[in-house]
Amino acid sequence: MTTRKITPRPERQWMNPYLAGVLLGLVLFAAFFITGNGLGASGGFQRILAWVEDLIVPNHVNTNGYLANYAGGSKNPLDLWIVPLLIGVPIGGFISSWFSGRFIVRTGKGPGISVKTRWTFAFIGGAIMGFGARFARGCTSGQALSGGAVLSVGSWAFMFAMFAGGYAVAWFVRKLWN
């Protein structure tokens, strides 16, 4: 019996950013056109978390005004379009990376730091981002992309604030990436 080794497809370069942008824009347009909703991510994470909290400490969820809005009483926080949409994101990402030869187990990092340092800062950055995304009522997808395309004033203010925050801190953490 011969064993067949699964050989990944040869790695292909990422798409030209303008072309990828048009592709992403078409997906965004299709979402708005068909459903009236744009794209989103962080709201889905919030709902999954609220669901877990509601399983463990339902009383706490019911008495916290913010969480009760998602999972108070008999509300099912997972029962909203953004949750299936978020579930689709990693599936689509996986399929796309597999067929482009880019499914690679690795840690993306700058050359000057260890893998463990990168993991630590990925966690810290993720925590800051998670907090900020809820503060802003949306993330790069839900606010910047979706709100930007339908010309929401708040989304554009958010977008410039996000770039400003990123550039303001970039010099201090330059060792992470350079």
Next chain:
Amino acid sequence: MHVLAIAPFPIEADLGKWLAYGLYMIIGMLFGAALEQAGFAYSPNLAAQFYLKDMRVLKVMFTAIITAMTLIFLSSGIGILDYAKVFVDPTYLWPGIVGGIIMGVGFTIGGFCPGTSATAAATGSIDALFYLGGMFTGVFAFGESVDRFAEFWYGWSMGRFTIPEWLHLSTGVVVLLVILVALVFFWAAEWFEKKFGGVDKKTLPRARYVGAAVFVVLGLVAVLIGQPGWEQKWDRISVEKEAALANREVQIDPGEMLELMNNNKVKLVILDVRPESEYNLFHLAWSQQVDPSNEAIQALVSELKDNPAKTAVVTVSNGEAEATQAWKVLVAEGVPNVYILSGGLNGWLDIFAGPDIRPVTYPVADNESRFVFASAIGSAYSASYPDIEAYELDYTPKVELAAKTGPEAGGCG
């Protein structure tokens, strides 16, 4: 007559919840695939944006925004998409800015944003798993602490507030301006890449100039075709709505109106479209005076749409003519739950006028008041808010508070 459905579609009602959720999952898959193709599953690509070496993030984001924006407003311009039913992230100005700054910091340190981390984790990026763990921690911390700064976080609310409304420019002009701003950003991005990333501009495909030209042309088309006014929107729904008017499905009797005024489970908005002088003489309690011009009525639309789902809007005039016209504008613009006071204020006063309000003894036109008021005391008359206990009124209830027509919790709801 069959009226062609206009996007967006009520897919949860049409397809059933599970099929609709399946469709959302497919959209999510396409979203994840587009992010992966863009190179957003590899954190150094994303962080490079903040060191001006590789401006991939800005290029992809702004190209996606102008692509979707142009298609949305061209579709709306030719009447196949109802922009009023498209979810627009409500503006909470300063909370959004503060949250944006915090997110930018997290972006540079963590190397992902929430959507890209979900994609990256599925393509083998181990750092994305740590990022996701951090993100759930941050989301948790927000939920536990938001009560401490709730006043700020719930403040600065401006509702559905769009750039054309802010700049007082037509939508088409704003679309063209955003395209031009994006092109300037792309030019600057390529300049930075050359200076800090050593990118030779000659290696970039020339086709991008063609793309830029296409966008400018589409932007000009958006300016030329404009956006539909309330008349065009009315034309699309006039068959159905004229029937509702003729069958008197939306004219509520004084009895139901009085019940609504006493119902504290429903938010009631009363729009009085008579001239201000008549309003000053007498008006219903809690009513607001609005100039009867179509423009003044339209200016109220976005405010009315930001009301909670259980809101009824009632238009009133002396007769029904002006109130019906205001009703048409509001309904065409997609305001939910709008009604007309049946018989107008004349009909109202036939029932409720006290001794200080006398009927006139000479004939008047339908749209004039049939009553004389002792003094201009506005809503201090007993007829402004009659005692519901003192009357027993029969009426056929017509108010049905439909769910909001637009998506309620879009974006990252």
